[in-house]
Amino acid sequence: MKTSSKKFIIEKEKEWEPAGEGVVRQIMGYDGQLMLVKVKFIKGAQGTPHTHYHTQTTYVASGKFEFTVDGEKRIVETGDGIYIAPDAEHGCTCLEAGILIDCFSPMRADFLDKK
Template sequence: MERTGSEPFVFGKDALWEDLGGGVKRQILGYDGQLMMVKVVFEKGAVGAPHHHYQSQCTYVAKGKFEFTIDGVTKVVSEGDCLFKTPDKPHGCVCLEAGTLIDTFSPMRPDFLKK
């Protein structure tokens, strides 16, 4: 049977990092067609440029402090906080203190996978 996603166990030490530039890098932790989990690391001052997509997205702040804008509303979030982004609503962030976000997407983000 052909696999249509990640392996059942994804070890962080083995998962590849993608440098997105500007002090941001990401690591795909697991996915199938319905769900994707991604770790995103930001240096202080790095920007997650405003964008939107058709997937629902839930973000957990694992470390650091961020100023997020979601659909025109701006708030500062820090470790332990969560953000929910509904489909097609613009969102972006500025990293105030170096940090790590854990993003989940449903359905998965095929544009994140290398061709």
Template sequence: MNKVLKSQLFQQGEAIPWEYASPGIQRQVYGHDDQVMLVKVKFEKGAVGAVHEHSHTQVSYVESGVFELTIGNERQLLKTGDGFFVPSNTLHGSVCLEAGVLIDVFSPHREDFL
């Protein structure tokens, strides 16, 4: 029996709905409290994470795919197994070159994602 249970302490991916983030981009919001939040973000090839900034510190892991990331004035190509750090209030954005998934951690949590 594969019963999916909801819990604040444990999250099972199949129980978390995918939410529209922007064209070609969907996200799942995993565990969070006021101080930290985990978010899984799925990108289609060619999807653009528009350049933006927020007060949250962000650290991300490339679970799969290839992304061109811009953070401040730096640009790099990142692939599966790579990661990046975005200080608060720093302009950043991405272009997905090969469909993939980013695992994002925000501190404090992103109220706008709830």
């Protein structure tokens, strides 16, 4: 049996899941190879530093964030992107409330297990 999401994921029909203090997420589509996740932060919320074996790329849909990736710190804002190699330690602090769009390959099975 193939693991995958529904074909259409409608924001107003999907609940936000807790993802840390001041952070919520919506899984917006996935199969075994890929996962798209929308993550909403309030000002001051933290994406705790962590690592995982997935390749990740993140798009800043809104807001402003201070990101640290593999020891390098940068401020990113609406329209910017971040590439995170497998096993690179990364985290962020939200400087202005906003939304990040995360794409993972392969999918984050651990996100589905928490449901």
